[in-house]
Amino acid sequence: MLNDRAQILLKTLVERYISDGQPVGSRALQQFSGLEISPATIRNVMVDLEAMGLVASPHTSAGRIPTALGYRRFIDTLMVVQPLEKIRIQQLEQQFQPDNPSRLLAQASNLLSELTQFAGVVATPNRRAATVRQIEFLRLSERRVLLIIVMPDGEVENRVLLTTRDYSQAQLTEAGNLLSQHYSDCALHDMRLRIKNELRQLQHDMTELMTAAISAGDEALACKGDDYVLSGERNLLHINDLSGDMNRLRKLFNVFEHKTELLQLLDASRHAQGVHIFVGHESGVSSLDECSVVSAPYTANGQIVGTLAVIGPKRMDYQKVVPIVDITARLLGNALSA
Structure with a gap:
Protein backbone atom coordinates (compact mmCIF):
# COMPACT_ATOMS: atom_id res chain seq x y z
CA MET A 1 0.00 0.00 0.00
CA LEU A 2 1.21 3.50 -0.86
CA ASN A 3 0.67 6.35 1.53
CA ASP A 4 -0.89 9.59 0.26
CA ARG A 5 2.46 11.27 -0.36
CA ALA A 6 3.80 8.37 -2.39
CA GLN A 7 0.59 8.21 -4.43
CA ILE A 8 0.77 11.92 -5.25
CA LEU A 9 4.40 11.64 -6.28
CA LEU A 10 3.73 8.57 -8.45
CA LYS A 11 0.76 10.28 -10.10
CA THR A 12 2.85 13.39 -10.76
CA LEU A 13 5.73 11.37 -12.14
CA VAL A 14 3.49 9.43 -14.57
CA GLU A 15 1.73 12.59 -15.75
CA ARG A 16 5.00 14.49 -16.26
CA TYR A 17 6.58 11.59 -18.13
CA ILE A 18 3.53 11.21 -20.37
CA SER A 19 3.66 14.96 -21.06
CA ASP A 20 7.40 15.43 -21.61
CA GLY A 21 8.81 12.00 -22.39
CA GLN A 22 11.84 12.71 -20.19
CA PRO A 23 12.86 11.04 -16.92
CA VAL A 24 11.42 13.01 -14.03
CA GLY A 25 13.79 14.29 -11.35
CA SER A 26 13.13 15.23 -7.73
CA ARG A 27 13.06 18.97 -8.40
CA ALA A 28 10.38 18.58 -11.09
CA LEU A 29 8.35 16.43 -8.71
CA GLN A 30 8.69 19.06 -6.00
CA GLN A 31 7.52 21.75 -8.42
CA PHE A 32 4.51 19.95 -9.88
CA SER A 33 3.30 17.76 -7.01
CA GLY A 53 8.84 -2.00 -9.20
CA LEU A 54 6.68 1.04 -9.94
CA VAL A 55 9.44 3.28 -11.34
CA ALA A 56 12.85 2.74 -12.90
CA SER A 57 16.06 4.74 -13.35
CA PRO A 58 17.42 4.92 -16.91
CA HIS A 59 21.20 4.65 -17.05
CA THR A 60 21.56 8.05 -18.68
CA SER A 61 19.60 10.07 -16.15
CA ALA A 62 19.10 10.56 -12.42
CA GLY A 63 15.36 10.94 -13.02
CA ARG A 64 12.81 8.15 -12.98
CA ILE A 65 10.27 6.80 -15.46
CA PRO A 66 7.20 4.67 -14.75
CA THR A 67 7.35 0.94 -15.35
CA ALA A 68 4.46 -1.08 -16.78
CA LEU A 69 3.49 -1.85 -13.18
CA GLY A 70 3.63 1.87 -12.40
CA TYR A 71 1.31 2.65 -15.29
CA ARG A 72 -1.03 -0.08 -14.08
CA ARG A 73 -1.15 1.39 -10.57
CA PHE A 74 -1.76 4.85 -12.06
CA ILE A 75 -4.58 3.56 -14.30
CA ASP A 76 -6.29 1.54 -11.56
CA THR A 77 -6.10 3.95 -8.64
CA LEU A 78 -4.79 7.40 -9.55
CA MET A 79 -6.06 8.35 -13.01
CA VAL A 80 -8.86 10.91 -13.24
CA VAL A 81 -10.77 10.66 -16.52
CA GLN A 82 -12.65 13.74 -17.67
CA PRO A 83 -15.68 12.94 -19.86
CA LEU A 84 -15.94 14.65 -23.22
CA GLU A 85 -18.11 17.75 -23.41
CA LYS A 86 -21.61 17.31 -24.86
CA ILE A 87 -20.91 19.64 -27.76
CA ARG A 88 -17.81 17.62 -28.63
CA ILE A 89 -19.83 14.38 -28.52
CA GLN A 90 -22.40 15.92 -30.86
CA GLN A 91 -19.63 16.88 -33.28
CA LEU A 92 -18.30 13.33 -33.26
CA GLU A 93 -21.78 11.87 -33.70
CA GLN A 94 -22.22 13.84 -36.91
CA GLN A 95 -19.29 11.99 -38.41
CA PHE A 96 -21.16 8.67 -38.30
CA GLN A 97 -23.43 8.12 -41.29
CA PRO A 98 -25.60 5.04 -40.60
CA ASP A 99 -26.29 4.38 -44.29
CA ASN A 100 -23.63 1.70 -44.67
CA PRO A 101 -22.41 -0.59 -41.86
CA SER A 102 -19.03 -1.25 -43.48
CA ARG A 103 -18.45 2.48 -43.86
CA LEU A 104 -19.36 2.98 -40.20
CA LEU A 105 -16.54 0.68 -39.09
CA ALA A 106 -14.05 2.60 -41.22
CA GLN A 107 -15.36 5.90 -39.84
CA ALA A 108 -14.90 4.65 -36.28
CA SER A 109 -11.36 3.43 -36.98
CA ASN A 110 -10.40 6.74 -38.62
CA LEU A 111 -11.92 8.70 -35.76
CA LEU A 112 -9.93 6.79 -33.14
CA SER A 113 -6.73 7.40 -35.08
CA GLU A 114 -7.38 11.09 -35.74
CA LEU A 115 -8.31 11.91 -32.15
CA THR A 116 -5.41 10.07 -30.52
CA GLN A 117 -2.74 10.17 -33.26
CA PHE A 118 -2.17 6.48 -32.65
CA ALA A 119 -3.50 3.40 -34.48
CA GLY A 120 -7.25 2.82 -34.41
CA VAL A 121 -8.67 -0.64 -35.01
CA VAL A 122 -12.25 -1.91 -35.21
CA ALA A 123 -12.93 -5.64 -35.28
CA THR A 124 -15.80 -6.49 -37.60
CA PRO A 125 -18.92 -8.11 -36.10
CA ASN A 126 -18.68 -11.79 -35.29
CA ARG A 127 -19.88 -13.53 -38.44
CA ARG A 128 -20.87 -16.70 -36.65
CA ALA A 129 -23.34 -14.58 -34.71
CA ALA A 130 -24.63 -12.70 -37.77
CA THR A 131 -28.41 -12.80 -37.91
CA VAL A 132 -30.86 -12.72 -40.81
CA ARG A 133 -33.92 -10.52 -41.22
CA ARG A 159 -26.00 -15.89 -54.26
CA VAL A 160 -26.94 -18.12 -57.19
CA LEU A 161 -27.81 -21.67 -56.12
CA LEU A 162 -27.51 -24.65 -58.45
CA THR A 163 -30.16 -27.21 -57.47
CA THR A 164 -30.61 -30.86 -58.37
CA ARG A 165 -34.24 -30.34 -59.38
CA ASP A 166 -36.52 -27.66 -60.75
CA TYR A 167 -38.55 -25.57 -58.28
CA SER A 168 -41.58 -23.50 -59.17
CA GLN A 169 -41.69 -19.90 -58.00
CA ALA A 170 -44.57 -20.81 -55.69
CA GLN A 171 -42.38 -23.42 -53.99
CA LEU A 172 -39.53 -20.95 -53.71
CA THR A 173 -41.80 -18.32 -52.20
CA GLU A 174 -43.14 -20.84 -49.69
CA ALA A 175 -39.61 -21.86 -48.67
CA GLY A 176 -38.51 -18.22 -48.29
CA ASN A 177 -41.55 -17.38 -46.18
CA LEU A 178 -40.99 -20.42 -43.98
CA LEU A 179 -37.35 -19.51 -43.33
CA SER A 180 -38.12 -15.83 -42.73
CA GLN A 181 -41.02 -16.49 -40.38
CA HIS A 182 -39.46 -19.23 -38.29
CA TYR A 183 -35.80 -18.28 -38.29
CA SER A 184 -35.63 -14.48 -38.58
CA ASP A 185 -33.25 -12.84 -36.06
CA CYS A 186 -31.54 -16.22 -35.72
CA ALA A 187 -27.79 -16.52 -36.35
CA LEU A 188 -26.97 -18.53 -39.47
CA HIS A 189 -24.92 -20.96 -37.38
CA ASP A 190 -27.88 -21.56 -35.05
CA MET A 191 -30.27 -21.69 -38.00
CA ARG A 192 -28.23 -24.51 -39.51
CA LEU A 193 -28.49 -26.56 -36.29
CA ARG A 194 -32.21 -25.94 -35.92
CA ILE A 195 -32.99 -26.86 -39.52
CA LYS A 196 -30.92 -30.03 -39.19
CA ASN A 197 -33.03 -31.05 -36.19
CA GLU A 198 -36.31 -30.05 -37.83
CA LEU A 199 -35.76 -31.45 -41.32
CA ARG A 200 -37.98 -34.42 -40.59
CA GLN A 201 -40.88 -32.03 -40.05
CA LEU A 202 -40.32 -30.20 -43.36
CA GLN A 203 -41.49 -31.27 -46.76
CA HIS A 204 -38.77 -33.46 -48.19
CA ASP A 205 -38.58 -31.52 -51.45
CA MET A 206 -37.61 -28.34 -49.55
CA THR A 207 -34.73 -29.75 -47.52
CA GLU A 208 -32.18 -29.39 -50.31
CA LEU A 209 -33.19 -25.80 -50.92
CA MET A 210 -33.01 -24.75 -47.29
CA THR A 211 -29.71 -26.50 -46.62
CA ALA A 212 -28.22 -24.85 -49.70
CA ALA A 213 -29.50 -21.46 -48.53
CA ILE A 214 -27.77 -21.71 -45.17
CA SER A 215 -24.51 -22.91 -46.72
CA ALA A 216 -24.58 -20.06 -49.21
CA GLY A 217 -25.32 -17.59 -46.45
CA ASP A 218 -22.33 -18.81 -44.46
CA GLU A 219 -20.11 -18.49 -47.53
CA ALA A 220 -21.39 -14.98 -48.25
CA LEU A 221 -20.59 -13.80 -44.75
CA ALA A 222 -17.19 -15.49 -44.77
CA CYS A 223 -16.26 -13.48 -47.85
CA LYS A 224 -17.38 -10.13 -46.45
CA GLY A 225 -14.44 -7.81 -45.94
CA ASP A 226 -11.57 -8.11 -43.52
CA ASP A 227 -11.57 -9.24 -39.92
CA TYR A 228 -10.85 -5.71 -38.76
CA VAL A 229 -10.44 -2.16 -40.04
CA LEU A 230 -7.11 -0.53 -39.17
CA SER A 231 -6.29 3.18 -39.45
CA GLY A 232 -3.32 5.34 -38.54
CA GLU A 233 -0.75 2.59 -38.07
CA ARG A 234 1.78 4.90 -39.74
CA ASN A 235 1.38 7.27 -36.79
CA LEU A 236 3.40 4.77 -34.76
CA LEU A 237 6.40 5.37 -37.01
CA HIS A 238 6.72 8.89 -35.61
CA ILE A 239 6.56 8.01 -31.91
CA ASN A 240 10.01 8.15 -30.33
CA ASP A 241 9.22 5.43 -27.81
CA LEU A 242 8.70 2.97 -30.68
CA SER A 243 10.59 4.32 -33.71
CA GLY A 244 14.01 4.01 -32.09
CA PHE A 253 3.58 -4.29 -38.06
CA ASN A 254 3.72 -8.06 -38.45
CA VAL A 255 1.01 -8.24 -35.79
CA PHE A 256 -1.16 -5.96 -37.91
CA GLU A 257 -0.47 -7.96 -41.06
CA HIS A 258 -0.93 -11.49 -39.72
CA LYS A 259 -3.95 -10.54 -37.61
CA THR A 260 -4.36 -13.72 -35.55
CA GLU A 261 -2.85 -12.50 -32.27
CA LEU A 262 -4.52 -9.10 -32.49
CA LEU A 263 -7.89 -10.67 -33.25
CA GLN A 264 -7.54 -12.95 -30.22
CA LEU A 265 -6.78 -9.91 -28.07
CA LEU A 266 -9.77 -7.98 -29.43
CA ASP A 267 -12.00 -11.01 -28.97
CA ALA A 268 -10.94 -11.22 -25.32
CA SER A 269 -11.96 -7.57 -24.94
CA ARG A 270 -15.52 -8.42 -25.99
CA HIS A 271 -16.10 -9.88 -22.56
CA ALA A 272 -14.88 -6.81 -20.65
CA GLN A 273 -17.25 -4.32 -19.09
CA GLY A 274 -16.64 -0.94 -20.69
CA VAL A 275 -13.11 0.21 -21.47
CA HIS A 276 -10.26 -2.22 -20.83
CA ILE A 277 -6.56 -1.32 -20.86
CA PHE A 278 -3.71 -3.71 -21.59
CA VAL A 279 -0.30 -2.30 -20.61
CA GLY A 280 2.74 -3.87 -22.24
CA HIS A 281 2.98 -7.61 -21.69
CA GLU A 282 -0.59 -7.75 -20.28
CA SER A 283 -1.82 -8.11 -23.86
CA GLY A 284 -0.14 -11.51 -24.12
CA VAL A 285 1.30 -10.45 -27.49
CA SER A 286 5.09 -10.15 -27.24
CA SER A 287 5.28 -7.65 -30.11
CA LEU A 288 3.04 -5.31 -28.11
CA ASP A 289 5.26 -5.33 -24.99
CA GLU A 290 6.17 -1.66 -25.53
CA CYS A 291 2.59 -0.70 -26.37
CA SER A 292 -0.70 -0.23 -24.60
CA VAL A 293 -4.06 -1.24 -26.00
CA VAL A 294 -7.19 0.64 -24.89
CA SER A 295 -10.27 -1.30 -26.01
CA ALA A 296 -14.03 -1.41 -25.60
CA PRO A 297 -16.79 -3.62 -27.02
CA TYR A 298 -19.49 -2.09 -29.22
CA THR A 299 -23.05 -3.22 -29.69
CA ALA A 300 -25.82 -3.40 -32.29
CA ASN A 301 -29.39 -3.49 -31.10
CA GLY A 302 -28.27 -4.23 -27.55
CA GLN A 303 -25.98 -7.15 -28.44
CA ILE A 304 -22.17 -7.00 -28.31
CA VAL A 305 -20.99 -7.61 -31.88
CA GLY A 306 -17.37 -6.44 -31.94
CA THR A 307 -14.51 -4.55 -30.33
CA LEU A 308 -12.63 -1.38 -31.12
CA ALA A 309 -9.30 -0.21 -29.74
CA VAL A 310 -6.48 2.30 -29.80
CA ILE A 311 -2.92 0.96 -30.01
CA GLY A 312 -0.10 3.26 -28.97
CA PRO A 313 2.96 3.53 -26.73
CA LYS A 314 2.77 2.84 -23.01
CA ARG A 315 3.49 6.54 -22.63
CA MET A 316 0.06 7.57 -23.89
CA ASP A 317 -2.29 10.05 -22.27
CA TYR A 318 -4.72 7.50 -20.81
CA GLN A 319 -6.89 10.22 -19.29
CA LYS A 320 -7.54 11.48 -22.83
CA VAL A 321 -7.62 8.18 -24.71
CA VAL A 322 -10.04 6.33 -22.41
CA PRO A 323 -13.03 8.67 -22.96
CA ILE A 324 -12.34 8.75 -26.70
CA VAL A 325 -12.50 4.95 -26.92
CA ASP A 326 -15.58 4.86 -24.70
CA ILE A 327 -17.61 7.42 -26.65
CA THR A 328 -16.56 6.04 -30.05
CA ALA A 329 -17.81 2.58 -29.02
CA ARG A 330 -21.12 4.05 -27.91
CA LEU A 331 -21.57 6.21 -31.03
CA LEU A 332 -20.74 3.28 -33.32
CA GLY A 333 -23.26 1.10 -31.49
CA ASN A 334 -25.94 3.79 -31.79
CA ALA A 335 -25.28 4.18 -35.52
CA LEU A 336 -25.37 0.42 -36.15
CA SER A 337 -28.69 0.23 -34.28
CA ALA A 338 -30.27 3.15 -36.14
Whole structure:
Protein backbone atom coordinates (compact mmCIF):
# COMPACT_ATOMS: atom_id res chain seq x y z
CA MET A 1 0.00 0.00 0.00
CA LEU A 2 1.21 3.50 -0.86
CA ASN A 3 0.67 6.35 1.53
CA ASP A 4 -0.89 9.59 0.26
CA ARG A 5 2.46 11.27 -0.36
CA ALA A 6 3.80 8.37 -2.39
CA GLN A 7 0.59 8.21 -4.43
CA ILE A 8 0.77 11.92 -5.25
CA LEU A 9 4.40 11.64 -6.28
CA LEU A 10 3.73 8.57 -8.45
CA LYS A 11 0.76 10.28 -10.10
CA THR A 12 2.85 13.39 -10.76
CA LEU A 13 5.73 11.37 -12.14
CA VAL A 14 3.49 9.43 -14.57
CA GLU A 15 1.73 12.59 -15.75
CA ARG A 16 5.00 14.49 -16.26
CA TYR A 17 6.58 11.59 -18.13
CA ILE A 18 3.53 11.21 -20.37
CA SER A 19 3.66 14.96 -21.06
CA ASP A 20 7.40 15.43 -21.61
CA GLY A 21 8.81 12.00 -22.39
CA GLN A 22 11.84 12.71 -20.19
CA PRO A 23 12.86 11.04 -16.92
CA VAL A 24 11.42 13.01 -14.03
CA GLY A 25 13.79 14.29 -11.35
CA SER A 26 13.13 15.23 -7.73
CA ARG A 27 13.06 18.97 -8.40
CA ALA A 28 10.38 18.58 -11.09
CA LEU A 29 8.35 16.43 -8.71
CA GLN A 30 8.69 19.06 -6.00
CA GLN A 31 7.52 21.75 -8.42
CA PHE A 32 4.51 19.95 -9.88
CA SER A 33 3.30 17.76 -7.01
CA GLY A 34 2.17 20.59 -4.76
CA LEU A 35 3.84 18.89 -1.80
CA GLU A 36 5.94 20.97 0.57
CA ILE A 37 8.73 18.48 1.00
CA SER A 38 12.44 18.58 0.22
CA PRO A 39 14.08 17.01 -2.85
CA ALA A 40 15.89 14.67 -0.46
CA THR A 41 12.58 13.37 0.91
CA ILE A 42 11.29 12.92 -2.64
CA ARG A 43 14.40 10.93 -3.55
CA ASN A 44 13.76 8.63 -0.60
CA VAL A 45 10.19 8.03 -1.77
CA MET A 46 11.51 7.32 -5.28
CA VAL A 47 13.86 4.69 -3.86
CA ASP A 48 10.86 3.02 -2.21
CA LEU A 49 8.79 3.18 -5.42
CA GLU A 50 11.67 1.71 -7.38
CA ALA A 51 12.01 -1.12 -4.88
CA MET A 52 8.30 -1.84 -5.43
CA GLY A 53 8.84 -2.00 -9.20
CA LEU A 54 6.68 1.04 -9.94
CA VAL A 55 9.44 3.28 -11.34
CA ALA A 56 12.85 2.74 -12.90
CA SER A 57 16.06 4.74 -13.35
CA PRO A 58 17.42 4.92 -16.91
CA HIS A 59 21.20 4.65 -17.05
CA THR A 60 21.56 8.05 -18.68
CA SER A 61 19.60 10.07 -16.15
CA ALA A 62 19.10 10.56 -12.42
CA GLY A 63 15.36 10.94 -13.02
CA ARG A 64 12.81 8.15 -12.98
CA ILE A 65 10.27 6.80 -15.46
CA PRO A 66 7.20 4.67 -14.75
CA THR A 67 7.35 0.94 -15.35
CA ALA A 68 4.46 -1.08 -16.78
CA LEU A 69 3.49 -1.85 -13.18
CA GLY A 70 3.63 1.87 -12.40
CA TYR A 71 1.31 2.65 -15.29
CA ARG A 72 -1.03 -0.08 -14.08
CA ARG A 73 -1.15 1.39 -10.57
CA PHE A 74 -1.76 4.85 -12.06
CA ILE A 75 -4.58 3.56 -14.30
CA ASP A 76 -6.29 1.54 -11.56
CA THR A 77 -6.10 3.95 -8.64
CA LEU A 78 -4.79 7.40 -9.55
CA MET A 79 -6.06 8.35 -13.01
CA VAL A 80 -8.86 10.91 -13.24
CA VAL A 81 -10.77 10.66 -16.52
CA GLN A 82 -12.65 13.74 -17.67
CA PRO A 83 -15.68 12.94 -19.86
CA LEU A 84 -15.94 14.65 -23.22
CA GLU A 85 -18.11 17.75 -23.41
CA LYS A 86 -21.61 17.31 -24.86
CA ILE A 87 -20.91 19.64 -27.76
CA ARG A 88 -17.81 17.62 -28.63
CA ILE A 89 -19.83 14.38 -28.52
CA GLN A 90 -22.40 15.92 -30.86
CA GLN A 91 -19.63 16.88 -33.28
CA LEU A 92 -18.30 13.33 -33.26
CA GLU A 93 -21.78 11.87 -33.70
CA GLN A 94 -22.22 13.84 -36.91
CA GLN A 95 -19.29 11.99 -38.41
CA PHE A 96 -21.16 8.67 -38.30
CA GLN A 97 -23.43 8.12 -41.29
CA PRO A 98 -25.60 5.04 -40.60
CA ASP A 99 -26.29 4.38 -44.29
CA ASN A 100 -23.63 1.70 -44.67
CA PRO A 101 -22.41 -0.59 -41.86
CA SER A 102 -19.03 -1.25 -43.48
CA ARG A 103 -18.45 2.48 -43.86
CA LEU A 104 -19.36 2.98 -40.20
CA LEU A 105 -16.54 0.68 -39.09
CA ALA A 106 -14.05 2.60 -41.22
CA GLN A 107 -15.36 5.90 -39.84
CA ALA A 108 -14.90 4.65 -36.28
CA SER A 109 -11.36 3.43 -36.98
CA ASN A 110 -10.40 6.74 -38.62
CA LEU A 111 -11.92 8.70 -35.76
CA LEU A 112 -9.93 6.79 -33.14
CA SER A 113 -6.73 7.40 -35.08
CA GLU A 114 -7.38 11.09 -35.74
CA LEU A 115 -8.31 11.91 -32.15
CA THR A 116 -5.41 10.07 -30.52
CA GLN A 117 -2.74 10.17 -33.26
CA PHE A 118 -2.17 6.48 -32.65
CA ALA A 119 -3.50 3.40 -34.48
CA GLY A 120 -7.25 2.82 -34.41
CA VAL A 121 -8.67 -0.64 -35.01
CA VAL A 122 -12.25 -1.91 -35.21
CA ALA A 123 -12.93 -5.64 -35.28
CA THR A 124 -15.80 -6.49 -37.60
CA PRO A 125 -18.92 -8.11 -36.10
CA ASN A 126 -18.68 -11.79 -35.29
CA ARG A 127 -19.88 -13.53 -38.44
CA ARG A 128 -20.87 -16.70 -36.65
CA ALA A 129 -23.34 -14.58 -34.71
CA ALA A 130 -24.63 -12.70 -37.77
CA THR A 131 -28.41 -12.80 -37.91
CA VAL A 132 -30.86 -12.72 -40.81
CA ARG A 133 -33.92 -10.52 -41.22
CA GLN A 134 -35.36 -12.02 -44.38
CA ILE A 135 -34.64 -14.75 -46.94
CA GLU A 136 -36.08 -14.88 -50.46
CA PHE A 137 -35.69 -17.22 -53.43
CA LEU A 138 -36.22 -16.23 -57.08
CA ARG A 139 -36.36 -18.74 -59.93
CA LEU A 140 -33.80 -17.89 -62.61
CA SER A 141 -34.05 -20.99 -64.79
CA GLU A 142 -34.74 -24.70 -64.51
CA ARG A 143 -32.11 -25.45 -61.89
CA ARG A 144 -30.78 -22.02 -60.99
CA VAL A 145 -32.19 -20.08 -58.04
CA LEU A 146 -31.24 -16.62 -56.80
CA LEU A 147 -30.92 -16.51 -53.01
CA ILE A 148 -31.46 -13.07 -51.40
CA ILE A 149 -30.42 -12.64 -47.75
CA VAL A 150 -31.35 -9.40 -45.99
CA MET A 151 -29.38 -8.63 -42.82
CA PRO A 152 -30.78 -6.61 -39.87
CA ASP A 153 -28.54 -3.68 -40.82
CA GLY A 154 -30.14 -3.56 -44.28
CA GLU A 155 -27.23 -5.08 -46.20
CA VAL A 156 -28.22 -7.55 -48.89
CA GLU A 157 -26.27 -10.62 -49.98
CA ASN A 158 -27.12 -12.41 -53.24
CA ARG A 159 -26.00 -15.89 -54.26
CA VAL A 160 -26.94 -18.12 -57.19
CA LEU A 161 -27.81 -21.67 -56.12
CA LEU A 162 -27.51 -24.65 -58.45
CA THR A 163 -30.16 -27.21 -57.47
CA THR A 164 -30.61 -30.86 -58.37
CA ARG A 165 -34.24 -30.34 -59.38
CA ASP A 166 -36.52 -27.66 -60.75
CA TYR A 167 -38.55 -25.57 -58.28
CA SER A 168 -41.58 -23.50 -59.17
CA GLN A 169 -41.69 -19.90 -58.00
CA ALA A 170 -44.57 -20.81 -55.69
CA GLN A 171 -42.38 -23.42 -53.99
CA LEU A 172 -39.53 -20.95 -53.71
CA THR A 173 -41.80 -18.32 -52.20
CA GLU A 174 -43.14 -20.84 -49.69
CA ALA A 175 -39.61 -21.86 -48.67
CA GLY A 176 -38.51 -18.22 -48.29
CA ASN A 177 -41.55 -17.38 -46.18
CA LEU A 178 -40.99 -20.42 -43.98
CA LEU A 179 -37.35 -19.51 -43.33
CA SER A 180 -38.12 -15.83 -42.73
CA GLN A 181 -41.02 -16.49 -40.38
CA HIS A 182 -39.46 -19.23 -38.29
CA TYR A 183 -35.80 -18.28 -38.29
CA SER A 184 -35.63 -14.48 -38.58
CA ASP A 185 -33.25 -12.84 -36.06
CA CYS A 186 -31.54 -16.22 -35.72
CA ALA A 187 -27.79 -16.52 -36.35
CA LEU A 188 -26.97 -18.53 -39.47
CA HIS A 189 -24.92 -20.96 -37.38
CA ASP A 190 -27.88 -21.56 -35.05
CA MET A 191 -30.27 -21.69 -38.00
CA ARG A 192 -28.23 -24.51 -39.51
CA LEU A 193 -28.49 -26.56 -36.29
CA ARG A 194 -32.21 -25.94 -35.92
CA ILE A 195 -32.99 -26.86 -39.52
CA LYS A 196 -30.92 -30.03 -39.19
CA ASN A 197 -33.03 -31.05 -36.19
CA GLU A 198 -36.31 -30.05 -37.83
CA LEU A 199 -35.76 -31.45 -41.32
CA ARG A 200 -37.98 -34.42 -40.59
CA GLN A 201 -40.88 -32.03 -40.05
CA LEU A 202 -40.32 -30.20 -43.36
CA GLN A 203 -41.49 -31.27 -46.76
CA HIS A 204 -38.77 -33.46 -48.19
CA ASP A 205 -38.58 -31.52 -51.45
CA MET A 206 -37.61 -28.34 -49.55
CA THR A 207 -34.73 -29.75 -47.52
CA GLU A 208 -32.18 -29.39 -50.31
CA LEU A 209 -33.19 -25.80 -50.92
CA MET A 210 -33.01 -24.75 -47.29
CA THR A 211 -29.71 -26.50 -46.62
CA ALA A 212 -28.22 -24.85 -49.70
CA ALA A 213 -29.50 -21.46 -48.53
CA ILE A 214 -27.77 -21.71 -45.17
CA SER A 215 -24.51 -22.91 -46.72
CA ALA A 216 -24.58 -20.06 -49.21
CA GLY A 217 -25.32 -17.59 -46.45
CA ASP A 218 -22.33 -18.81 -44.46
CA GLU A 219 -20.11 -18.49 -47.53
CA ALA A 220 -21.39 -14.98 -48.25
CA LEU A 221 -20.59 -13.80 -44.75
CA ALA A 222 -17.19 -15.49 -44.77
CA CYS A 223 -16.26 -13.48 -47.85
CA LYS A 224 -17.38 -10.13 -46.45
CA GLY A 225 -14.44 -7.81 -45.94
CA ASP A 226 -11.57 -8.11 -43.52
CA ASP A 227 -11.57 -9.24 -39.92
CA TYR A 228 -10.85 -5.71 -38.76
CA VAL A 229 -10.44 -2.16 -40.04
CA LEU A 230 -7.11 -0.53 -39.17
CA SER A 231 -6.29 3.18 -39.45
CA GLY A 232 -3.32 5.34 -38.54
CA GLU A 233 -0.75 2.59 -38.07
CA ARG A 234 1.78 4.90 -39.74
CA ASN A 235 1.38 7.27 -36.79
CA LEU A 236 3.40 4.77 -34.76
CA LEU A 237 6.40 5.37 -37.01
CA HIS A 238 6.72 8.89 -35.61
CA ILE A 239 6.56 8.01 -31.91
CA ASN A 240 10.01 8.15 -30.33
CA ASP A 241 9.22 5.43 -27.81
CA LEU A 242 8.70 2.97 -30.68
CA SER A 243 10.59 4.32 -33.71
CA GLY A 244 14.01 4.01 -32.09
CA ASP A 245 13.99 0.23 -32.56
CA MET A 246 13.29 -0.84 -36.15
CA ASN A 247 13.21 -4.52 -35.21
CA ARG A 248 10.48 -3.77 -32.67
CA LEU A 249 8.54 -1.81 -35.29
CA ARG A 250 8.77 -4.65 -37.79
CA LYS A 251 7.37 -7.08 -35.22
CA LEU A 252 4.57 -4.63 -34.41
CA PHE A 253 3.58 -4.29 -38.06
CA ASN A 254 3.72 -8.06 -38.45
CA VAL A 255 1.01 -8.24 -35.79
CA PHE A 256 -1.16 -5.96 -37.91
CA GLU A 257 -0.47 -7.96 -41.06
CA HIS A 258 -0.93 -11.49 -39.72
CA LYS A 259 -3.95 -10.54 -37.61
CA THR A 260 -4.36 -13.72 -35.55
CA GLU A 261 -2.85 -12.50 -32.27
CA LEU A 262 -4.52 -9.10 -32.49
CA LEU A 263 -7.89 -10.67 -33.25
CA GLN A 264 -7.54 -12.95 -30.22
CA LEU A 265 -6.78 -9.91 -28.07
CA LEU A 266 -9.77 -7.98 -29.43
CA ASP A 267 -12.00 -11.01 -28.97
CA ALA A 268 -10.94 -11.22 -25.32
CA SER A 269 -11.96 -7.57 -24.94
CA ARG A 270 -15.52 -8.42 -25.99
CA HIS A 271 -16.10 -9.88 -22.56
CA ALA A 272 -14.88 -6.81 -20.65
CA GLN A 273 -17.25 -4.32 -19.09
CA GLY A 274 -16.64 -0.94 -20.69
CA VAL A 275 -13.11 0.21 -21.47
CA HIS A 276 -10.26 -2.22 -20.83
CA ILE A 277 -6.56 -1.32 -20.86
CA PHE A 278 -3.71 -3.71 -21.59
CA VAL A 279 -0.30 -2.30 -20.61
CA GLY A 280 2.74 -3.87 -22.24
CA HIS A 281 2.98 -7.61 -21.69
CA GLU A 282 -0.59 -7.75 -20.28
CA SER A 283 -1.82 -8.11 -23.86
CA GLY A 284 -0.14 -11.51 -24.12
CA VAL A 285 1.30 -10.45 -27.49
CA SER A 286 5.09 -10.15 -27.24
CA SER A 287 5.28 -7.65 -30.11
CA LEU A 288 3.04 -5.31 -28.11
CA ASP A 289 5.26 -5.33 -24.99
CA GLU A 290 6.17 -1.66 -25.53
CA CYS A 291 2.59 -0.70 -26.37
CA SER A 292 -0.70 -0.23 -24.60
CA VAL A 293 -4.06 -1.24 -26.00
CA VAL A 294 -7.19 0.64 -24.89
CA SER A 295 -10.27 -1.30 -26.01
CA ALA A 296 -14.03 -1.41 -25.60
CA PRO A 297 -16.79 -3.62 -27.02
CA TYR A 298 -19.49 -2.09 -29.22
CA THR A 299 -23.05 -3.22 -29.69
CA ALA A 300 -25.82 -3.40 -32.29
CA ASN A 301 -29.39 -3.49 -31.10
CA GLY A 302 -28.27 -4.23 -27.55
CA GLN A 303 -25.98 -7.15 -28.44
CA ILE A 304 -22.17 -7.00 -28.31
CA VAL A 305 -20.99 -7.61 -31.88
CA GLY A 306 -17.37 -6.44 -31.94
CA THR A 307 -14.51 -4.55 -30.33
CA LEU A 308 -12.63 -1.38 -31.12
CA ALA A 309 -9.30 -0.21 -29.74
CA VAL A 310 -6.48 2.30 -29.80
CA ILE A 311 -2.92 0.96 -30.01
CA GLY A 312 -0.10 3.26 -28.97
CA PRO A 313 2.96 3.53 -26.73
CA LYS A 314 2.77 2.84 -23.01
CA ARG A 315 3.49 6.54 -22.63
CA MET A 316 0.06 7.57 -23.89
CA ASP A 317 -2.29 10.05 -22.27
CA TYR A 318 -4.72 7.50 -20.81
CA GLN A 319 -6.89 10.22 -19.29
CA LYS A 320 -7.54 11.48 -22.83
CA VAL A 321 -7.62 8.18 -24.71
CA VAL A 322 -10.04 6.33 -22.41
CA PRO A 323 -13.03 8.67 -22.96
CA ILE A 324 -12.34 8.75 -26.70
CA VAL A 325 -12.50 4.95 -26.92
CA ASP A 326 -15.58 4.86 -24.70
CA ILE A 327 -17.61 7.42 -26.65
CA THR A 328 -16.56 6.04 -30.05
CA ALA A 329 -17.81 2.58 -29.02
CA ARG A 330 -21.12 4.05 -27.91
CA LEU A 331 -21.57 6.21 -31.03
CA LEU A 332 -20.74 3.28 -33.32
CA GLY A 333 -23.26 1.10 -31.49
CA ASN A 334 -25.94 3.79 -31.79
CA ALA A 335 -25.28 4.18 -35.52
CA LEU A 336 -25.37 0.42 -36.15
CA SER A 337 -28.69 0.23 -34.28
CA ALA A 338 -30.27 3.15 -36.14
